Amino acid sequence: MRVYNFSAGPAMLPLEALEAARSELTDWQGSGMSVMEVSHRGKAFVECAAQTEALLRELMGIPENYTVLFLQGGASGQFDAIPLNLTADGDTVDFLNTGQWSAKAIKAARKAGLTVDVLADEAGSRYTTTPAEGSFTVDPAAAYLHYTPNETIGGVEFGYVPESGDVPLVADMSSTILSRPIDVSRYGLIYAGAQKNMGPSGLCVVIVRNDLLGRARPSTPSIWNYAEMAASDSMLNTPPTFGIYLLGKILTWVKESGGLPAMAERNSAKAEALYGYIDGSGYYSNPVAKDSRSWMNVPFLQANPELDKTFVAEASEAGLTTLAGHRSVGGMRASIYNAMPLAGVQALIDFMTDFQRRNG
Numbered sequence: 037m038r039v040y041n042f043s044a045g046p047a048m049l050p051l052e053a054l055e056a057a058r059s060e061l062t063d064w065q066g067s068g069m070s071v072m073e074v075s076h077r078g079k080a081f082v083e084c085a086a087q088t089e090a091l092l093r094e095l096m097g098i099p100e101n102y103t104v105l106f107l108q109g110g111a112s113g114q115f116d117a118i119p120l121n122l123t124a125d126g127d128t129v130d131f132l133n134t135g136q137w138s139a140k141a142i143k144a145a146r147k148a149g150l151t152v153d154v155l156a157d158e159a160g161s162r163y164t165t166t167p168a169e170g171s172f173t174v175d176p177a178a179a180y181l182h183y184t185p186n187e188t189i190g191g192v193e194f195g196y197v198p199e200s201g202d203v204p205l206v207a208d209m210s211s212t213i214l215s216r217p218i219d220v221s222r223y224g225l226i227y228a229g230a231q232k233n234m235g236p237s238g239l240c241v242v243i244v245r246n247d248l249l250g251r252a253r254p255s256t257p258s259i260w261n262y263a264e265m266a267a268s269d270s271m272l273n274t275p276p277t278f279g280i281y282l283l284g285k286i287l288t289w290v291k292e293s294g295g296l297p298a299m300a301e302r303n304s305a306k307a308e309a310l311y312g313y314i315d316g317s318g319y320y321s322n323p324v325a326k327d328s329r330s331w332m333n334v335p336f337l338q339a340n341p342e343l344d345k346t347f348v349a350e351a352s353e354a355g356l357t358t359l360a361g362h363r364s365v366g367g368m369r370a371s372i373y374n375a376m377p378l379a380g381v382q383a384l385i386d387f388m389t390d391f392q393r394r395n396g
């Protein structure tokens with residue numbers, strides 16, 4: 037029995053991709069082995085990784101002058117790896133702070149000894165807003181501008197791509213990648229932990245413009261050195277083979293579902309339905325400014341917060357799981373990534389309606 041899993045991550049994956057993996061789990065491509073048991077340097081797996089990369093390039097429209105890396109250490113590893121790869125001693129880096137993930141990336145940049153300029157700090161709104169477009173100016177001498185397009189905890193998402201001129205734009209897309217088409221050429225570097233929209237945890241995808249390769253500090257660990265990893269096709273050491281394989285299955289599902297334009301349509305319909313219901317309920321509320329609401333993570337509060345535990349427990353019994361809010365925000369949070377169908381959101385709305393009728 038499958039539930040509707042609203043976890044923020046590791047998150048629900050498309051059933052089609054899981055079933056495709058299951059059907060060949062014990063005997064992959066007639067090898068008599070699972071994909072987890074074959075050499076990462078053998079022809080079959082090297083082809084699998086190349087196909088996964090090609091599909092990602094096709095779906096996201098990644099230009100030729102960008103390198104795709106399959107790394108480990110999660111998005112958190114990149115908080116430290118990005119300063120090592122893209123800066124020198126004495127550099128300044130610009131940040132937009134819109135939530136707890138931005139804040140962690142800022143902390144790592146400071147730890148690397150960089151001068152960090154926070155051009156916009158939304159902590160004052162308790163992370164319920166994004167800075168207005170054009171309200172900040174990027175330092176032309178900054179090594180990069182870093183931002184978090186979607187803040188997974190606060191449920192806050194940018195409605196625009198920040199203008200950074202010639203300064204490379206660096207984006208933590210962990211919880212929004214593949215949710216809609218984007219113009220990759222606007223970015224210097226995109227990174228994303230896989231466990232929200234791309235597959236199992238343990239894989240981190242980095243998409244980096246080639247002119248940013250080769251600048252790493254000598255102390256950079258090789259497994260996080262973009263140029264070294266690029267030169268070895270992300271196989272300097274044993275890569276997360278199962279994660280790369282399953283990403284391929286998920287990308288196949290995305291493609292067969294109509295690609296990123298279809299994902300965008302599906303995700304906007306889900307978000308519209310849920311926010312529309314919350315706003316009109318007279319019982320539930322979403323704390324985020326309307327122009328900054330996330331398509332992927334929807335935190336919501338109820339008028340009787342003492343019933344939060346009851347809500348989460350009863351929802352779980354009804355097959356709607358992992359709805360507890362992040363401890364810093366309280367209430368509930370529904371993460372509705374690509375794999376969550378509109379029917380799952382509708383089931384949640386039906387449950388919320390019934391819960392309000394009984395308790396409101």
Ligand SMILES: *Cc1c(COP(=O)(O)O)cnc(C)c1O
Pocket residue numbers: 045109110111112113137184186187188208209210211229230232
């Ligand atoms: C989940 C998440 C992270 C952390 O990812 P790990 O793979 O656990 O390091 C970082 N940034 C954002 C936006 C996230 O959603």
